[in-house]
Amino acid sequence: MEPGERHPQQIRQVLLFFVFLGGSLVCSEPWHYSVAEEMEIGSVIANVVKEIGLAVEDLVARGARVIFDDYKPYLQLDPQTGNLLLNEELDREALCHFTEPCILHFQVLFENPLQFFQAELWVKDINDHTPAFLDKQIILKISEATAPGTPFQMDSAQDLDVGKNGVQNYTLSPNPYFHLELQDSDDGRKFPELLLDQSLDREKEPEFRLTLTALDGGSPPRSGTTLVRVLVLDINDNAPEFERPVYEVQVPENSPVDSLVVRVSATDLDAGIYGELSYSFSHVSTDIRKTFEIHPVSGEIYLKALLDFELIQSYTINIQAIDGGSLSGKSAILVRVVDVNDNAPEIVMTSLTSPIPENSSPEMVVAVFSVRDLDAGDNGRMVCSIQDDLPFLLKPTFKNFYTLVTESPLDRESQAEYNITITVTDLGTPRLKTQHNLTVTVSDVNDNAPTFSQTAYTLRVRENNSPALHIGSVSATDRDSGANAQVTYSLLPPHDPQLPLGSLVSINADNGQLFALRSLDFEALQAFEFRVGAADRGSPALSSQALVRVLVADANDNAPFVLYPLQNGSAPCTELVPRAAEAGYLVAKVVAVDGDSGQNAWLSYQLLKATEPGLFGVWAHNGEVRTARPLSERDAVKHRLLVLVRDHGEPPLSASVTLHVLLVDGFSQPYLPLPDAAAAEARADPLTVYLVVALASVSSLFLFSVLVFVAVRLCRRRRAASGGGCLVPEGPFPGHLVDVSGAGTLSHSYQYEVCLTGGSGTTEFKFLKPALPNLPPPDHRTDESHTFLKGFEFI
Ligand SMILES: *[C@@H]1O[C@H](CO)[C@@H](O)[C@H](O)[C@H]1NC(C)=O
Ligand SMILES: *[C@@H]1O[C@H](CO)[C@@H](O)[C@H](O)[C@H]1NC(C)=O
Ligand SMILES: *[C@@H]1O[C@H](CO)[C@@H](O)[C@H](O)[C@H]1NC(C)=O
Ligand SMILES: *[C@@H]1O[C@H](CO)[C@@H](O)[C@H](O)[C@H]1NC(C)=O
Numbered sequence: 001m002e003p004g005e006r007h008p009q010q011i012r013q014v015l016l017f018f019v020f021l022g023g024s025l026v027c028s029e030p031w032h033y034s035v036a037e038e039m040e041i042g043s044v045i046a047n048v049v050k051e052i053g054l055a056v057e058d059l060v061a062r063g064a065r066v067i068f069d070d071y072k073p074y075l076q077l078d079p080q081t082g083n084l085l086l087n088e089e090l091d092r093e094a095l096c097h098f099t100e101p102c103i104l105h106f107q108v109l110f111e112n113p114l115q116f117f118q119a120e121l122w123v124k125d126i127n128d129h130t131p132a133f134l135d136k137q138i139i140l141k142i143s144e145a146t147a148p149g150t151p152f153q154m155d156s157a158q159d160l161d162v163g164k165n166g167v168q169n170y171t172l173s174p175n176p177y178f179h180l181e182l183q184d185s186d187d188g189r190k191f192p193e194l195l196l197d198q199s200l201d202r203e204k205e206p207e208f209r210l211t212l213t214a215l216d217g218g219s220p221p222r223s224g225t226t227l228v229r230v231l232v233l234d235i236n237d238n239a240p241e242f243e244r245p246v247y248e249v250q251v252p253e254n255s256p257v258d259s260l261v262v263r264v265s266a267t268d269l270d271a272g273i274y275g276e277l278s279y280s281f282s283h284v285s286t287d288i289r290k291t292f293e294i295h296p297v298s299g300e301i302y303l304k305a306l307l308d309f310e311l312i313q314s315y316t317i318n319i320q321a322i323d324g325g326s327l328s329g330k331s332a333i334l335v336r337v338v339d340v341n342d343n344a345p346e347i348v349m350t351s352l353t354s355p356i357p358e359n360s361s362p363e364m365v366v367a368v369f370s371v372r373d374l375d376a377g378d379n380g381r382m383v384c385s386i387q388d389d390l391p392f393l394l395k396p397t398f399k400n401f402y403t404l405v406t407e408s409p410l411d412r413e414s415q416a417e418y419n420i421t422i423t424v425t426d427l428g429t430p431r432l433k434t435q436h437n438l439t440v441t442v443s444d445v446n447d448n449a450p451t452f453s454q455t456a457y458t459l460r461v462r463e464n465n466s467p468a469l470h471i472g473s474v475s476a477t478d479r480d481s482g483a484n485a486q487v488t489y490s491l492l493p494p495h496d497p498q499l500p501l502g503s504l505v506s507i508n509a510d511n512g513q514l515f516a517l518r519s520l521d522f523e524a525l526q527a528f529e530f531r532v533g534a535a536d537r538g539s540p541a542l543s544s545q546a547l548v549r550v551l552v553a554d555a556n557d558n559a560p561f562v563l564y565p566l567q568n569g570s571a572p573c574t575e576l577v578p579r580a581a582e583a584g585y586l587v588a589k590v591v592a593v594d595g596d597s598g599q600n601a602w603l604s605y606q607l608l609k610a611t612e613p614g615l616f617g618v619w620a621h622n623g624e625v626r627t628a629r630p631l632s633e634r635d636a637v638k639h640r641l642l643v644l645v646r647d648h649g650e651p652p653l654s655a656s657v658t659l660h661v662l663l664v665d666g667f668s669q670p671y672l673p674l675p676d677a678a679a680a681e682a683r684a685d686p687l688t689v690y691l692v693v694a695l696a697s698v699s700s701l702f703l704f705s706v707l708v709f710v711a712v713r714l715c716r717r718r719r720a721a722s723g724g725g726c727l728v729p730e731g732p733f734p735g736h737l738v739d740v741s742g743a744g745t746l747s748h749s750y751q752y753e754v755c756l757t758g759g760s761g762t763t764e765f766k767f768l769k770p771a772l773p774n775l776p777p778p779d780h781r782t783d784e785s786h787t788f789l790k791g792f793e794f795i
Contacts, residue, residue, distance in 0.1 A: 030105075030118030033084070037092040037123050042085050045075060045121065048108055049082030052117065056082055063111035074104060074121065092123045093160040100125070100162045127165040127218025131157040133226035138212070140194070143233040144202045149195065153183070156191040157214030157224050168217035173210050177230070180212075194228070202232040203269040236274035236325030240266040247333040253309040254340045261292065261301040266321035266329050273324030282320040282330060292317060292335075301333065309339040310374045341428025343374035345382050347436040350401075355443035358412040366392065366440055367404040371424045379428030386420050392440075394422075404438075412442040413479045446484040446538025450476035452546035459514065462553045463522035471505070474512040474546055476534035484538035487512075492531040492545060501530050505550070514548065522554040523595045556649020558595030560603050562657040565590070574660040579631045587616060590623035590657055592645040600649035608656060609642035616661065618643055625659060637663050 033046050048064065049056055058064075059079050066077045066084065076087040096102030104121040134155055142152070159166045170192040172180035178194040185191050192212060210228040215221045242264060249262045268275040279299040281289065292315070293304045301317070315335040322328040350368040373380040384402055386394055393407040404420065418440045425433040452474060459472035478485040489512040494501045504525075506515050512532070528550055535543035565573040565588065575588045594601035605623040610616055615635060617628040625641065639661040646654035 030120050031108075032120050032122070034122035034124055035086065035090065036126055037090045038126060038128060039086050039090065041088060045084040045086060046119075047082050048077060048084060048117075054082070056080065061112070062115075065109045065111075066106055067109055068104060068106040070104075075106065077108070090123050092125050092162075093129065095123055098162055125162050125165055127161050127216060127222060129160040129165070129216075130222040131159040131167045131214035131216050131224040133157045133212070133214065133224060135226060137227045137229060139229045139231060141231045141233050142196070142200060143235060144200045144237070145235045146196060146200065148198050151181070152178075152194040152196070154192040154194060154212060154228070156185070156189060157226075159214070159216045159222075159224075161216060161218065164217040166216055167214050168221070169215040171213045171215065173213075175208065175210055177208070178210065200230075200232045202234045202271065203238060206232050206234075206271065234271040234274055236270050236323065236327060238269035238274070239327035240268040240277050240321040240323050240329035242266040242319075242321065242329055242331035245331060247331065248336070249333065250336045250338045251303070251307060252338045252340050253307045254342050255303055255307060257303050257306060259303050261303060261335060262333055264294075264299040264301065264319060264321075264331060264333065266299070266331070268321075268323045268327075268329075270323060270325070274327075276324045277321045278323075279319060279321050282318040284317055287312070288315055288317050291315065294319065307337050309337045309376065310343070313337050339376045339379050341375050341379035341426060341430065341432055343379075344432040345371050345373040345424040345426050345434045347371050347422060347424055347434055349436065349438075352438060352440075354439065355441040356406070356410070357445050358410045358442045359445045359447065360406055360410060362408065363393075363405045365403050365405050367438060368397075368401065369404070369422065369436070370399075370401045372400055373424075373426050373432075375426065375428060377428075379426055381427045382424050383427070384422065384424045386422055390418055390420060392418070392420060410442050412444050412481070413448060415442070416481075417441050444481040444484050446480055446536060446540070446542055448479040448484075449542035449544045450478040450487045450534035450536055451544060452476045452532075452534060454546065456547040456549065458549045458551065460551045460553055461516055461520055463520045463555050464557055465516050465519055467516065467518050469516045470513055471516050471550065472514050472548075474507075474514065474532050474534075474548060476512065476544065476546070478534075478536045478542075480536065480538065484536050486537045487534045488537065490533045490535070492533045494528075494530045496528075499528055499530070501528075504528065505530070507532060520552045522552045522597070523558065525552055526554075527551045554597050554600055556596055556600040556647065556651065556653055558600070558647075559653035560592040560594045560645040560647050560655045562645055562655050563591040563593060564588075565657060565659060567657055574662050575625075576662050576664050577627065577631070579633070579635075579663050579665050581627055581631055583627055583629045585627040587625040587627060587661055588659055590618070590625065590643050590645065590659070592623065592655060592657075594647045594653075596647065596649060600647055602648040603645055604648070606644045606646065607641060608644040609640075611636060611639040611641070615639065616641055625661075631663060635663060639663070 031046070031051060035043070035045055048054075049059065054062075056079075059077070059082055064077060064079070066073075066075050068074055073087045074090065075084045077083075078085055090104075092102050095104065102123040102125070104123060106119050106121060108117040108119060109115075138154065140152060154170075157167050157170070167190070170180055170182060170190070172178060172192070172194070177197055177200060179197055181193045181195055182190045183193045192214075194210075208230050210230060211225050212228050213223050213225045215223045243266070247262050247264055251261055255261075264279065266277055266279070268277055277299075278296045279294050280296060281292075281294060291303065291305045291307070293302045294300070295302070299321070301319075314337060315333075317333040317335065318330065319333060320328045320330045348370050350370060352367045353365070356364065356366055371382055371384055373382050382400075384394055384396075386392060386404070391406060391408040391410060393405050395403045395405055397403055404422075418438075420438040420440060422436045422438065423433055424435075425431050453476065454474075457472065457474055461469070461471045465471075474489065476487050476489070478487050488509045489507045490509060491501060491505065491507050503517055504520070506517055507513070508515070512534070514532075530548055530550075531545045532548055533543050533545050535541045577585065577587055590605055592603055592605075594603055603623075604620045605618045606620060607616065607618040607625075612635065615628055615631075616625055616639070618625050618641075623643070623645070625643065641659040641661060642656055643659060644654055644656045646652050
């Protein structure tokens, strides 16, 4: 109950009390006044004086008052005029609320005498209130599955005014979904109702706003509005849908684990849980599950394992998206693995022949190998090469096989080893390459003969060498290796079959040192030559030759040998000199030879000792003994001369000879000079002359031998009979040393033991000088029994 309603009852009870108290004082019919609400204060409602018919003065005198039932001073009595004035602004809605009509009861009271007049003040409504909805905003949630025609009741609007001024009508903003209908409620009021005209589609229009307007019936009408928000509630009426039916992606095979492959995305028009999607694989192999991973919410697909183009080139991954209502959409991802040049080429050696002989035929296969590259396309195409400067060639055979063959002839002696680098490069980006190193050795073939350091060697040996003397070396080298380069030396059979080479020299087969096997004798052999061979141990062996010439150098090893006069004869020769001989008379000629040559054989003669010095002289160069002065009677009959013959070797060797001279009286001079013409002829043509001389000599020799033999016999018989001297017929000395050896060596000597009287005149001893230069004299040779004299002099 509102306070406005309680007051009038209390007022009525009080009024009833007064009515019972002085009933006779109350007028029968109440006065009736009406006033519009919100009239200005002081507005005149009625005039009491005129109503009752009193004088104005009476009002004060009778103590007139206005008393409302609720004792509120709504009206005021003006004592001067008797007008009832509005004491305050009346608000019908406050006074009566919805009660209609709104009547305020009051009494006009006169105290003296006491008199009551009943009166009513009707307060009239004016349209001073606007219809108002309780809620400024109404949210209407409607499922999109709601059938058309479904009504939705709305709250009615309130308007404090009553009657016609209350809410009379509702309107709805124009929209395609709803129309408005007014319904009557039980209390007779009207309320609006929204009726659905067509199905809602949340996916099309999830929410819209309507304005509901309430209108009252005032004039002008007042209106109030409320906002109706219609929220369309979702149902799972849409399946998820992927952006594309197939996603095609290319992934390099070297993508790291956890890298993003692709992001798929599906849409579901539904909202809420029906639009919440979860991505997953659909019917995929374990391979794919091992390799890929899908994020259920983001739809991102990651790599879970490394890809290998060489194993799998593409994947087809079926994916699905499921919403909260179990509707699903499907798609597929085609993952193409892109080859990356991640595999270097490989070289697999199949065979290798090393060493290879240097005389290999061209195109001989040295190695066989294959190459491969696991990559595809250009990444797997390969180029194979070796260094340019090698005598080898790469030849592709079939598929990926190559052979390494020799291109040009090999020569171990110039290069014995080849380091071959096989390089295989693919054509990918970046290029990958692989190298393989081979060492091919070239084995030796006996293709080089030993070569002597010189084509001819000249060795010089002094005669009388000690046996096994190292006289020199030959050396040969062989460019091959191993046994093919092992050189052995040998003596080859000499051209001259007479040369006893085997007993002269030997060669060390290993080092080529040459040794004289025996003591060489210049007088016997002045020079010889032979060939040495050097052979390697190859198979077949190769060999070469060199010429060795050994020159024997002379040493002064022969003392002069006195041919005349003979020294050891049982009957020493005695020269007879007539006392009448002039100075310069040729007594005898000492004839000596020397086996040596050159200086060593250059003899000089010297009178060493004489019975009577000064009587005889010896010509140093030709050994002629001549008288130095005329003989006289005083000179002794017998003379003994010691003549020294000496060569010019170093050291010199010498021999001495004793000459017996007998001075005789009346000894006719048998002088038998060689004709000068013959001598000149002999010089002019030595050979002819020589032969003639030799012939003559031999003839005369024989003649003289017979004569001498007879003479000696006679002489001995006579000496035996009388002890007298030997009478030898005078004649030229016929002895000769004949050189017959081609080398000019005195090989045979013919000696004739001849006793001659007198000098041999111009007879000369000649021999061919050897064609050898003079060698330095050998070491002292003192084994000769000849007398060695120093400081002799020529006479
Ligand atoms: C309510 O208002 C509408 C639109 O202005 C009108 O068509 C309708 O007749 C009115 N209803 C009443 C009861 O006045
Ligand atoms: C080959 O290689 C080896 C080892 O690297 C080296 O000792 C040799 O000298 C090389 N040979 C050639 C001919 O380069
Ligand atoms: C092959 O030889 C080359 C040149 O001698 C060298 O640089 C390279 O390192 C070698 N390769 C191998 C795999 O030994
Ligand atoms: C004398 O000597 C020579 C050589 O020395 C010798 O050949 C000869 O037989 C000797 N004569 C005598 C008689 O002894």
